Amino acid sequence: MNITRNNETKYLLLVILSICFLATGGILVKLSNLPPINTGFYRVLFSIPILLPFIWKDLLHINKKDFIVMFLAGVFLAGDLSLWNISFNFTSVANANLLANFTPFIVIPISYFIFNEKLTKYFYSGAILTIIGVIILMIGKIEPNINNFFGDFLALLTSIFYASFLLTVYKLRDRISSAIIMFVSAFGTVFTLFIVLYITEGIHIPRTIPDLLPLLGLALMSQIMGQGLLAYCLGKVNATLSSLICLTQPIIASFYAYILFDEILSFLEILGMIICIFGVYIAKKTIV
Structure with a gap:
């Protein structure tokens, strides 16, 4: 069953x-006392008991095939x-943020050829404007350096995995609620992250309130309210x-940095934000 997606403004705002x-997420990861992959692991693990009371009755109606697909999404x-967390060890934060946001280059062609989403030439104009805006926003912070190549490559791989997650959830939403998707996919995420952290960082257990608070914040803000709402x-x-x-995330992160850490917004950054927002507006107005 395919559902109709009308791109209403209220859902765009959501x-x-x-x-x-x-x-x-970036702020809370920075505040976490645990290594980054352990932090990501607990972010998802702690979301499971929070979601369970809302979906446990509906779990009985999910077939085995959908369970497997949701696990794969995780x-x-x-x-x-x-990959995104590991990339910070090899490249700059700006490079990692920019390359990890190349998701549309994967989602758009797949949506066009496989999901048959019709686009106009104006959508591509809006998409190009948005991408230019993001590049202008990040240009003062980007560090083109051969030594960053491996980290840049990992960040680019990040966009492929996130695009795969978005596309899988997109098709599941034709028939399954977002809460169930986030609950079941969480098991795929914690299973995979546990293997990665065991190999790379070792197992770290939060033992104090300062250890727990950023992790609970990530579970509520990033995992449930962020990924769940998306x-x-x-x-x-x-x-x-x-x-x-999703390309607007660097804009929002820049505002957070300005408010919380007193980071200066340059003329180029402000110009990039305006171009990016205008590009999204054009793209939204012209999708058919």
Whole structure:
């Protein structure tokens, strides 16, 4: 069963809200006392008991095939979280953020050829404007350096895994609620992340309140309110437009840095933000 996605403005605003929640992830990861992959592991693990009371009755109606696909979606998300976190060890934060946001380059052609999402030439104009805006926003921070190549490659792989996660959830939303998708996929994520952290960082257990608070914040803000709300909107907004709006995450992260850490916003960064927002507006107005 295919559901109709009309890209209504209220759902567009919810996608932006979900990106606002997701953008808190970098701050909370920075506040965490645990290594980054362990932090990602607990972010997802702690979301499971929070979601369980809302979905346990509906779990009995999910067939085995859908369980497997949801578990696979979780594996894709684990690939995104782990590769992105590891990339920070080899490249700059700016490079990692920019390359990890190349998701639309994967989502848009797949949505066009496989999901038959019709696009106009104006959508591509809006997409190009948005990408230019993001590049301008990040240009003062990007560090083109041969030594960063491996980290840049990992960040680029991150976008492939996240695109795979978005596309899988997008098709699941034709018949399954976002809460169930996030609950079941969480098991695929924690299973995969546990293997990665065991190999790379070792097992770290949060033992104090300062250890726990950022992890609980990540579970609520990033995993449930961020990824969960985005998963809900994937049943209301086309995958192409959703992935394009995800490019606004560096904008929101820059605002957070300005408010919380007193980071200066340069003229180029402000110009990039304006171009990016205008590009999303054009893309939204012209999807058919």
